[in-house]
Amino acid sequence: GTAAALMISTTAAMAEGETVGFAQIGSESGWRAAETTLTKQQAEERGIDLRFSDAQQKQENQIAAIRSFVAQGVDAILLAPVVATGWDSVLEEAQEAEIPVVLLDRQVDSSDDLYLTAVGSDLVHEGEVAGEWLVNAVGDEECRIVELQGTTGSTPAIDRKTGFENAIEGHDNLEIVRSQTGDFTRAQGKEVMESFLQAENGGKDICALYAHNDDMAVGAIQAIKEAGLAPGDDILIVSIDAVPDIFKAMADGEANATVELTPNMAGPAFDALEAYWADGTMPEKFIQTESKLYTQENDPMGEYETRKDLGY
Numbered sequence: 270g271t272a273a274a275l276m277i278s279t280t281a282a283m284a285e286g287e288t289v290g291f292a293q294i295g296s297e298s299g300w301r302a303a304e305t306t307l308t309k310q311q312a313e314e315r316g317i318d319l320r321f322s323d324a325q326q327k328q329e330n331q332i333a334a335i336r337s338f339v340a341q342g343v344d345a346i347l348l349a350p351v352v353a354t355g356w357d358s359v360l361e362e363a364q365e366a367e368i369p370v371v372l373l374d375r376q377v378d379s380s381d382d383l384y385l386t387a388v389g390s391d392l393v394h395e396g397e398v399a400g401e402w403l404v405n406a407v408g409d410e411e412c413r414i415v416e417l418q419g420t421t422g423s424t425p426a427i428d429r430k431t432g433f434e435n436a437i438e439g440h441d442n443l444e445i446v447r448s449q450t451g452d453f454t455r456a457q458g459k460e461v462m463e464s465f466l467q468a469e470n471g472g473k474d475i476c477a478l479y480a481h482n483d484d485m486a487v488g489a490i491q492a493i494k495e496a497g498l499a500p501g502d503d504i505l506i507v508s509i510d511a512v513p514d515i516f517k518a519m520a521d522g523e524a525n526a527t528v529e530l531t532p533n534m535a536g537p538a539f540d541a542l543e544a545y546w547a548d549g550t551m552p553e554k555f556i557q558t559e560s561k562l563y564t565q566e567n568d569p570m571g572e573y574e575t576r577k578d579l580g581y
């Protein structure tokens with residue numbers, strides 16, 4: 270109604286003309302690219318002037334970007350921190366300049382006084398959902414699992430590992446036999462999977478792959494096919510993100526399950542910033558997004574189309 274419309278236009282007017290620096294990690298995965306696209310869309314819709322920096326996966330580049338945003342006197346900074354440690358000094362510099370920082374999708378191990386809020390999912394829970402799916406899928410069968418970890422030292426890699434291990438604990442028929450980083454990329458997912466296959470009797474001794482993101486799973490699917498095995502059947506595949514390509518693989522029977530991470534972290538982040546700019550409203554320290562499990566039974570082609578329409 271009119272009241273709602275009025276409220277929307279007031280909020281929009283508040284963000285209008287504000288400048289926000291976005292210290293993004295890079296474009297290591299389809300999910301990351303979608304997060305960038307949606308952040309730009311959200312900024313544009315709200316009349317926010319977004320300054321974008323791609324750090325090519327390097328923390329030093331992210332730190333340099335934040336320093337440059339501080340020097341430019343932006344009204345806020347979005348930071349998707351590549352790893353958890355090493356942020357104290359630069360976050361203190363932003364705080365001294367009175368520029369609020371909002372963390373997107375990954376966490377830092379700094380004091381939470383150093384940022385306004387963090388938008389993200391419960392990363393341990395994501396790992397648990399993936400692990401519970403596998404526990405149910407294998408039943409009483411013996412299952413030797415290989416794991417592709419995300420970027421070493423990043424909270425999604427640390428927490429998704431913990432969550433998965435929580436879920437399989439006490440199920441002695443399930444065991445992680447190999448675990449290595451694939452840095453969240455398709456290329457490294459494929460490469461590391463090739464070495465797993467080689468070490469495990471050409472893949473015949475592997476029952477399942479748990480990948481910390483879909484892109485690594487997609488790379489691994491390629492490696493499994495090249496080894497002459499059927500991904501999704503000979504080797505069960507569960508991963509995290511819910512990007513279009515994993516739905517395609519699920520539709521083809523080559524992947525089994527994924528846990529969704531929304532790429533729209535900027536929506537809740539800008540909502541929090543708009544309220545803060547308007548009257549100093551302090552958001553909660555953690556704004557949690559949902560995690561949902563999808564399997565081959567959940568209309569993968571429909572999910573594929575929906576995400577393509579969203580701008581993935």
Ligand code: AHR
Binds near residue numbers: 297298
């Ligand atoms: O921090 C979120 C993770 O980063 C996504 O799951 C992964 O695809 C991305 O690289």
